[in-house]
Amino acid sequence: MPLSNNAFGDIPTGKPKVKPQTKPRTVAKTKVKQTESRTIKKRAPKPPVKKVNVTYSLPKSLRDEMQALSFVTRKSQSEIITELIEKHLSKVNVDLPKRAA
Numbered sequence: 001m002p003l004s005n006n007a008f009g010d011i012p013t014g015k016p017k018v019k020p021q022t023k024p025r026t027v028a029k030t031k032v033k034q035t036e037s038r039t040i041k042k043r044a045p046k047p048p049v050k051k052v053n054v055t056y057s058l059p060k061s062l063r064d065e066m067q068a069l070s071f072v073t074r075k076s077q078s079e080i081i082t083e084l085i086e087k088h089l090s091k092v093n094v095d096l097p098k099r100a101a
Contacts (some may be wrong), residue, residue: 058066070077087097 066077
């Protein structure tokens with residue numbers, strides 16, 4: 001004999017379960033008390049960095065060697081490339097034009 005009151009919610013009783021209708025939620029309008037105003041510290045502007053971004057295409061093997069060198073020497077790849085370009089430009093005996101700022 002089936003129980004008229006199902007104590008175990010997972011056993012079907014043959015009656016479809018009806019979901020209760022819910023009202024749409026409304027956001028309560030509450031007033032926020034204003035307390036002491038906090039002073040917001042403005043950060044000093046960062047000095048301009050005198051660097052530019054440059055993109056080059058390299059052979060994969062050269063890129064892998066540069067990554068390994070960067071790991072072993074604990075220098076960034078940017079530092080390694082900058083040093084190498086500066087050394088190369090100092091060896092080349094060409095008068096390079098100065099750019100107007």
